[in-house]
Amino acid sequence: MSDYQHVPVLLKEVLFYLNPKPGQNIVDATLGGGGYTEEILQIVGNKGKVLAMDLDKDALENAGKSLSKFKNLTLAHGNFARIDHIVKSHNFPAPDGVVADLGLSSYELDQGGRGMSFQKQEILDMRFDQSAETEDARWLLKNKSEKELTKIFSDYGEEKFSRQIAEKLKQLGHDLKYTTDLYQIITDALPKPVKHKANDSARRIFQALRIAVNHELENLEAFLPKAFDLLVPGGRLVVVSFQSLEDRQAKQFFNGLAKGCVCPVEFPQCVCGQTPRAKILTKKPVSASELEISRNPRGKSAKLRAIQKI
Ligand SMILES: C[S@@+](CC[C@H](N)C(=O)[O-])C[C@H]1O[C@@H](n2cnc3c(N)ncnc32)[C@H](O)[C@@H]1O
Numbered sequence: 001m002s003d004y005q006h007v008p009v010l011l012k013e014v015l016f017y018l019n020p021k022p023g024q025n026i027v028d029a030t031l032g033g034g035g036y037t038e039e040i041l042q043i044v045g046n047k048g049k050v051l052a053m054d055l056d057k058d059a060l061e062n063a064g065k066s067l068s069k070f071k072n073l074t075l076a077h078g079n080f081a082r083i084d085h086i087v088k089s090h091n092f093p094a095p096d097g098v099v100a101d102l103g104l105s106s107y108e109l110d111q112g113g114r115g116m117s118f119q120k121q122e123i124l125d126m127r128f129d130q131s132a133e134t135e136d137a138r139w140l141l142k143n144k145s146e147k148e149l150t151k152i153f154s155d156y157g158e159e160k161f162s163r164q165i166a167e168k169l170k171q172l173g174h175d176l177k178y179t180t181d182l183y184q185i186i187t188d189a190l191p192k193p194v195k196h197k198a199n200d201s202a203r204r205i206f207q208a209l210r211i212a213v214n215h216e217l218e219n220l221e222a223f224l225p226k227a228f229d230l231l232v233p234g235g236r237l238v239v240v241s242f243q244s245l246e247d248r249q250a251k252q253f254f255n256g257l258a259k260g261c262v263c264p265v266e267f268p269q270c271v272c273g274q275t276p277r278a279k280i281l282t283k284k285p286v287s288a289s290e291l292e293i294s295r296n297p298r299g300k301s302a303k304l305r306a307i308q309k310i
Pocket residue numbers: 006007008009029030031032033034035036037053054055056059078079080081101102103104105108128219
């Protein structure tokens with residue numbers, strides 16, 4: 001593993017909304033380069049505890065070294081979709097705060113040899129967890145039908161030429177192995193007038209494949225209610241997302257908790273009797289400042305949402 005590079009996004013804002021205090025117990029559901037974890041550890045001090053998890057063993061290996069001076073840090077290899085099991089199996093107390101910074105780290109994009117970037121020739125793997133026996137991007141491209149690939153590209157990548165790209169892929173007489181092969185197919189499939197925008201299409205297609213390979217939306221759906229249930233009353237849940245589908249998922253989940261009532265809208269009055277379970281702390285999603293974006297372009301699409309359990 002080369003140096004694990006990742007500049008944390010919205011760090012100041014995450015700390016503001018998570019509001020960790022000395023002696024508290026916090027879960028970082030996405031360790032990555034450990035940027036959030038380290039700051040949280042400093043704040044909770046030696047009377048507090050932090051549990052940080054990741055699917056990526058490189059992230060854990062890196063933090064095992066870079067954060068080794070913190071004796072109150074527990075590192076766990078696992079999927080945040082199973083946060084309840086992970087917290088329980090480490091005998092970690094009910095957390096005062098949980099944070100998830102979704103998607104991939106800069107290391108995974110640029111250095112990890114995962115095939116997540118179209119700008120390097122690498123094997124089309126795309127899994128966060130390369131130690132698992134799960135299907136990678138090559139498997140998906142080979143085994144999904146043209147219709148299924150079209151849906152993945154348009155739902156998760158919002159790519160206008162999804163159908164043409166899926167069609168070109170399925171016309172191939174052989175299996176794809178490298179990122180550069182996929183990039184070539186994308187370029188070939190685009191109509192002539194938009195071929196010069198191949199990098200934009202490639203970015204969307206690579207994102208879509210990564211989301212599908214890692215079941216990112218399914219994981220988030222499982223994570224949100226489990227993370228919320230774990231929190232102590234008054235505890236906070238903070239989610240940083242980088243694409244609209246994830247942000248929508250967090251927004252809808254938070255709105256449901258804040259509303260309480262689950263009666264159909266056409267009911268003239270509430271009959272379910274359910275009361276709000278959380279207070280929304282971010283009426284609108286929080287974005288990165290111009291200054292942060294100028295220093296770290298990754299911040300451009302970041303959106304932070306936070307709630308507090310009642
Ligand atoms: C944006 S990075 C986190 C960066 C981190 N906040 C920091 O400051 O360095 C996202 C991390 O989440 C991990 N990840 C993605 N999906 C996951 C999941 N379902 N469970 C656990 N970790 C996941 C990725 O492997 C990646 O390391």
